[in-house]
Amino acid sequence: MDMPLPRYKQINVDVTSYYHCVSRCVRQSYLCGRDARTGIDYEHRRKWIQDRLHKLSQAFAIDLCAYAVMHNHIHVVLHIAKGKADRWSMDEVLLRWRHFYKCPPVVRHYLDGDYGDDLLPDTLHQLQQLAALYRSRLQSISWFMRMLNEYIARRANKEDNCKGYFWERRFRSQAILDEKALASVMAYVDLNPIRAKIAKSLESSKYTSIQYRLNAKRVNKTPKFLMPFKSQVNSKTKNVIPFELEDYITLLRNPLQTNKERPLATLPRLPSLVFERFGITRQNWQIVTSNFESLFTGPVGCPNAMTNFAKSCGRNCRPNVNNAIKYLS
Template sequence: MPRPRKSLISLSDTPYYHCVSRCVRRAFLCGKDKFSGQSYEHRRQWVENRLLFLGSVFAIDICAYAVMSNHTHVVLHIDRNTAVQWSTEQVLQRWHRLHKGTVLTQRYLNLVERNALSSAEIETVENTAAIYRERLYDISWFMRLLNEYIARQANKEDDCTGRFWEGRFKSQALLDETALAACMVYVDLNPVRAGIARTPGQSLYTSVRKRLRAIKHNKQPKALSPFNGKSYKRTSVSLPFLLSDYFELIEQTGRQFHPAKRGRITNEVPILAKAGLNITDWYWLINNIENEFTTKIGLSSIHQKLENRSRRVIA
């Protein structure tokens, strides 16, 4: 039986989570249906646009994403501290970008009508805003508003009804820098691993492509969490790596999936050296993030998996 989502998302453990949604239909989320010959490639743009839009509304930062043929990956950071600092007006303005709200919340945002509200009505609005505020840093609401929107668009295009996704999205808590770095690399290199792109720069509808295009102008994408290189902090809104270090890790890891560009990660890569993992262990981790780990990933569990693996090999 699946565990309740509230038991899987715990800000006291970590603000970082890897979420995966898989499509249930034969026709796939995107790509080309080999039976009908119809292409659904344009739906990748739907997902990317909706994902980035939600990131601008929620107090949830997008660290990495990849839109694949029949599933999507996102690595998210919950920024509860920012949501708590929003005023009632800011919360309502954000929520109204997603939903109509109530008659009272709509009146509250009209300064003329707000002055005519009674104290009881004001209190009702503030209580409603408190509910909206919690939703705006809730990953379940974020994924719900992503997946439901895409499902409705696809059903309308296909002129049908019914389930589009395989029920609930899967989530993995990323407990430390090692887990965060490994999962982001795993997500960003998904198209390369799947053989649908030769390089990260050619991986359409991914965060790594967006970052690579921005770095050409010496910038970082505003829609994605920036890199700052500081230590892992639960309250930080920036990724705890240097952008140059992350790109180096992406480049050298990606070479292992390209038959013409085989390379070897050197021990000087800071992110890998800090994790205390050798090259073989790192490649095993990148290839087994979804298979070997269920709801949580952390350095201690990684080392435990590697130790168990070594014992099986010796035996």
């Protein structure tokens, strides 16, 4: 059995800010939906996950690009907003952290105003050290996933009146290295419920980012808890998904139309303008968005990007580079 790679070989913000993360329940436990063995319905837990994701995205310097809550696992596509947390004041960092954890007495007294104007140098130094620690955690994917999974595990175990692991100990993460890979993995995540036959359309895919986006679009709003597309904000906004929302929706609907209307072999050879803009054929898009996890087990992008990421992380191999050459070049 292969040993899992350490996080520093999976996450490198200097190379890419985008990551696909997956957490699975142990023992095939049900996160949500109706358990066929026991008949117990856990559907309400999907809302727990969505609410927690939204809350974490507001507090962390990490943006939600896409998510899907499935029966016994969850997918998220995250963007680390590099430098954002460094601009927060000490007070803002401490307040953000207090949303989730009971802070040490020195922090609680400070935020409650108990010290007034008589803040001693030693106390200030202690506060600054704690703020530096919390600041680093609030821009860490590992801490984001930890605070998601721990909360859900505790709540589910309490409801089930049991103890022990709810999730596999480690979440899986994939570095997403370029725009084509980002569009592909987001589509793979957003289409997950339809592939699993627990939803029939994008609009009916409950507890997914695409349903949330479409509901907001219907009332001419930008989703509050999701990273916007570049077409949704002004040019001064730094952190945006680097393609158009309408193009993305078109790309999502294509696999659905293909499956419903005609087999893959009869697709026209020339891609539409949307596919041309993304530099991918209609056929390759269909394959990648249907089989992303089986095609790619590690970092995903064009071969050159995969090579650069491997070197930067001290890795000697580029897993699935042949699939990248075949489908994403």
